[in-house]
Amino acid sequence: AQSVTQPDIHITVSEGASLELRCNYSYGATPYLFWYVQSPGQGLQLLLKYFSGDTLVQGIKGFEAEFKRSQSSFNLRKPSVHWSDAAEYFCAVGRNEKLTFGTGTRLTIIP
Amino acid sequence: GAVVSQHPSWVICKSGTSVKIECRSLDFQATTMFWYRQFPKQSLMLMATSNEGSKATYEQGVEKDKFLINHASLTLSTLTVTSAHPEDSSFYICSELGQFNYNEQFFGPGTRLTVL
Numbered sequence: 001a002q003s004v005t006q007p008d009i010h011i012t013v014s015e016g017a018s019l020e021l022r023c024n025y026s027y028g029a030t031p032y033l034f035w036y037v038q039s040p041g042q043g044l045q046l047l048l049k050y051f052s053g054d055t056l057v058q059g060i061k062g063f064e065a066e067f068k069r070s071q072s073s074f075n076l077r078k079p080s081v082h083w084s085d086a087a088e089y090f091c092a093v094g095r096n097e098k099l100t101f102g103t104g105t106r107l108t109i110i111p
Numbered sequence: 112g113a114v115v116s117q118h119p120s121w122v123i124c125k126s127g128t129s130v131k132i133e134c135r136s137l138d139f140q141a142t143t144m145f146w147y148r149q150f151p152k153q154s155l156m157l158m159a160t161s162n163e164g165s166k167a168t169y170e171q172g173v174e175k176d177k178f179l180i181n182h183a184s185l186t187l188s189t190l191t192v193t194s195a196h197p198e199d200s201s202f203y204i205c206s207e208l209g210q211f212n213y214n215e216q217f218f219g220p221g222t223r224l225t226v227l
Contacts, residue, residue: 042221098157104153
């Protein structure tokens with residue numbers, strides 16, 4: 001069975017500082033990997049996705065993520081966060097239509 | 112990406128009543144849509160897969176008689192919470208498969224259901 005672990009429930013970062021959100025997955029084959037962002041009371045917006053090819057993928061809003069097969073990880077990074085990045089971030093793994101989500105990491109930005 | 116709308120964005124109802132939530136694909140015909148449920152501060156849990164013209168496929172533990180799904184057209188799927196109770200209060204989100212890549216989903220803005 002596929003699963004996703006986001007070990008950090010809540011992260012607080014100063015505005016302008018760098019960010020890394022962790023995601024580990026368990027999947028029987030080569031997975032498709034996704035990062036979504038959710039603002040309070042809103043649906044999910046896709047930040048980036050990995051299907052194949054270059055293991056470093058670029059997404060919207062200045063985010064990037066790196067797929068590391070040996071570590072079963074797909075960590076999300078941003079070099080300099082903005083106050084508007086405060087939200088809930090979900091990592092997801094899937095193939096053949098079904099997605100499994102991690103429990104999410106809530107990001108708080110302090111001035 | 113695809114554009115998905117949901118209506119209503121929030122609803123409050125009395126215990127015992129039924130509530131219908133609509134999910135619309137605004138930019139292409141979606142043969143497959145998904146319904147998720149999200150409790151406060153928790154992740155999304157897939158409830159069911161909605162297929163146009165056929166019965167929905169429910170995930171284990173989801174009561175099909177309580178959560179009725181209808182996908183009568185290629186642009187509309189509905190979720191009806193029947194005889195709602197306070198424990199059904201949650202955030203319900205639908206999604207559709209990408210038009211060009213069936214491994215990508217696009218999500219609606221969600222519907223907040225509060226049952227009194």
